[in-house]
Amino acid sequence: MAAVTEAPPLAPAPEKKPPRKRGRFTPYWLLLPGILWLLIFFAAPMIYQASTSVQTGSLEEGYKVTWHFATYWDALSSYWPQFLRSVFYAASATVLCLLLGYPLAYLIAFRAGRWRNLIMILVIAPFFTSFLIRTLAWKTILADNGPVVHTLNSLHILSLTDWLGWTAGDRVLATPLAVVCGLTYNFLPFMILPLYTSLERIDGRLHEAAGDLYAKPFTTFRKVTFPLSMPGVVSGTLLTFIPAAGDYVNAELLGSTDTRMVGNVIQAQFLRVLDYPTAAALSFILMAAILLMVTFYIRRSGTEDLV
Amino acid sequence: MTFVNWLKRNLVVIAGLATLGYLLLPNVIVTVFSFNKPKGRFNYEWQQFSTDAWQHPCGVAGMCGSLSLSLQIAVWATIGATVLGTMIAFALVRYRFRARGAINSLIFLPMAMPEVVMAASLLTLFLNLGAQLGFYTILIAHIMFCLSFVVTAVKARVMSMDPRLEQAAQDLYAGPVQTFLRVTLPIAAPGIAAGALLAFALSFDDFIITNFNAGSTVTFPMFVWGSAQRGTPVQINVIGTAMFLVAVLFVLASMVIGNRKGRQKA
Numbered sequence: 001m002a003a004v005t006e007a008p009p010l011a012p013a014p015e016k017k018p019p020r021k022r023g024r025f026t027p028y029w030l031l032l033p034g035i036l037w038l039l040i041f042f043a044a045p046m047i048y049q050a051s052t053s054v055q056t057g058s059l060e061e062g063y064k065v066t067w068h069f070a071t072y073w074d075a076l077s078s079y080w081p082q083f084l085r086s087v088f089y090a091a092s093a094t095v096l097c098l099l100l101g102y103p104l105a106y107l108i109a110f111r112a113g114r115w116r117n118l119i120m121i122l123v124i125a126p127f128f129t130s131f132l133i134r135t136l137a138w139k140t141i142l143a144d145n146g147p148v149v150h151t152l153n154s155l156h157i158l159s160l161t162d163w164l165g166w167t168a169g170d171r172v173l174a175t176p177l178a179v180v181c182g183l184t185y186n187f188l189p190f191m192i193l194p195l196y197t198s199l200e201r202i203d204g205r206l207h208e209a210a211g212d213l214y215a216k217p218f219t220t221f222r223k224v225t226f227p228l229s230m231p232g233v234v235s236g237t238l239l240t241f242i243p244a245a246g247d248y249v250n251a252e253l254l255g256s257t258d259t260r261m262v263g264n265v266i267q268a269q270f271l272r273v274l275d276y277p278t279a280a281a282l283s284f285i286l287m288a289a290i291l292l293m294v295t296f297y298i299r300r301s302g303t304e305d306l307v
Numbered sequence: 308m309t310f311v312n313w314l315k316r317n318l319v320v321i322a323g324l325a326t327l328g329y330l331l332l333p334n335v336i337v338t339v340f341s342f343n344k345p346k347g348r349f350n351y352e353w354q355q356f357s358t359d360a361w362q363h364p365c366g367v368a369g370m371c372g373s374l375s376l377s378l379q380i381a382v383w384a385t386i387g388a389t390v391l392g393t394m395i396a397f398a399l400v401r402y403r404f405r406a407r408g409a410i411n412s413l414i415f416l417p418m419a420m421p422e423v424v425m426a427a428s429l430l431t432l433f434l435n436l437g438a439q440l441g442f443y444t445i446l447i448a449h450i451m452f453c454l455s456f457v458v459t460a461v462k463a464r465v466m467s468m469d470p471r472l473e474q475a476a477q478d479l480y481a482g483p484v485q486t487f488l489r490v491t492l493p494i495a496a497p498g499i500a501a502g503a504l505l506a507f508a509l510s511f512d513d514f515i516i517t518n519f520n521a522g523s524t525v526t527f528p529m530f531v532w533g534s535a536q537r538g539t540p541v542q543i544n545v546i547g548t549a550m551f552l553v554a555v556l557f558v559l560a561s562m563v564i565g566n567r568k569g570r571q572k573a
Binding site for chain 1: 319320322323324325326327329330331332333334336337340351352391392394395397398401402403404410413414416417419420421422423424425427428429430431432434435447448450451454455458508511512514515518519527528531532535539543544546547548550551553554555558559562
């Protein structure tokens with residue numbers, strides 16, 4: 001990322017690129033195929049889905065739009081635990097990602113020196129192995145008679161987490177802890193990369209200035225570094241929370257029937273139960289909930305020009 | 308006291324390296340277990356060292372077929388998404404037109420949407436249209452979700468381009484086509500390459516959207532998913548390890564070449 005060779009700048013550009021007007025229709029021709037693709041295969045399906053969610057009928061007789069909004073009510077009242085679980089797991093994973101990812105992003109940005117590119121590659125490298133294979137590796141790491149469970153057991157941490165309901169029966173696999181651990185692992189790079197991007201932009205002289213003004217390292221971090229890295233925190237949080245809330249892979253591979261998330265329900269309803277209206281309603285609720293949360297979150301943290 | 312001071316100063320480094328370990332541990336496990344000889348159907352417990360799986364990487368029914376299918380889909384999806392995405396990126400940076408805000412959100416939304424939602428809604432569309440699920444529905448879906456990432460990558464590069472370079476080319480009597488091919492495209496190339504690489508990685512590794520829209524077609528991630536239920540062959544780990552090694556070598560090689568080019572220029 002940092003190794004992109006840049007052409008030497010000629011001189012400071014006089015003004016911000018004046019959009020040229022050459023061929024009135026050129027932009028539309030350039031946009032047409034891609035935008036059509038998104039309209040047909042992204043936007044239109046959302047509308048189809050909304051319409052499916054208010055249909056009634058059966059697979060054999062076909063479905064008709066009957067404005068049957070009760071599907072939403074039924075879906076929510078049967079699956080609210082999975083919804084809550086999704087939000088809770090995704091939020092926990094996001095917080096963990098922030099706590100784990102920040103030191104690493106900081107390390108790459110300020111302390112890595114000539115190791116920077118190597119560490120950067122190591123952060124991205126896991127992406128090159130299929131994430132399903134890597135998630136399955138957690139089954140080995142967290143195995144019941146493996147070293148991790150042994151250590152946690154002998155430190156009596158497992159009895160604490162058992163008591164909190166995060167684990168059960170002195171094992172980690174097939175418990176909420178395993179699912180959150182898998183989610184954290186899977187989406188950690190999505191936290192680290194935006195954090196790094198915003199940390200790297202910070203002028204190092206600001207740190208010196210804070211030090212000159214007798215700020216202790218931690219004060220410097222709290223008053224200078226962290227506020228300046230807020231754009232990274234915001235986009236990292238979104239990039240972690242959104243996919244984690246919709247994920248069903250970790251819950252399926254590392255969890256049990258007690259850790260099913262809303263993604264599992266949508267998948268099962270769509271691909272196994274074939275109850276399309278319920279599945280569509282659930283998916284619509286998930287989408288609406290996430291869009292609402294995202295809008296609220298961006299408003300609150302005040303970085304509206306995120307994109 | 309000095310140790311405590313040292314610890315205080317390097318706390319961030321230690322925490323960061325611990326996180327790096329957390330990120331890399333599964334890859335280590337995948338690699339180690341590619342040399343395992345499991346007793347049962349599942350490859351989760353270490354038994355004994357063996358290179359069987361490395362000698363017969365395609366020894367599992369259906370795996371290499373799914374791998375080649377995934378590669379084909381990834382190549383076509385990369386080409387499709389890169390061409391369409393680059394066109395959109397140029398239009399967005401270089402031209403003024405109506406509905407820019409709407410188009411920007413249309414490009415942003417697929418990245419902000421949980422995969423399950425896109426997967427489920429696309430399947431509703433295909434079911435409503437009575438489309439035959441398989442290679443083409445997967446390809447359509449992959450181009451759709453890769454597109455936005457390509458647009459973002461290319462846009463960033465084109466935006467940082469000095470427009471005066473193109474003006475200079477035109478002053479030197481280069482036609483629009485010549486300017487584009489000899490000046491614009493070479494400068495935008497790193498952005499396009501980054502977008503294409505991202506699209507390839509996203510498409511090759513996609514599971515959720517593919518699982519919904521594949522019908523009975525099996526891509527490599529779907530094969531791994533199925534094997535998690537039926538029994539995980541060691542060959543999966545061989546493929547995972549090999550992919551990792553190839554990718555890291557590729558990145559290292561491109562870095563070395565990049566460094567050399569930089570030095571020649573200097």
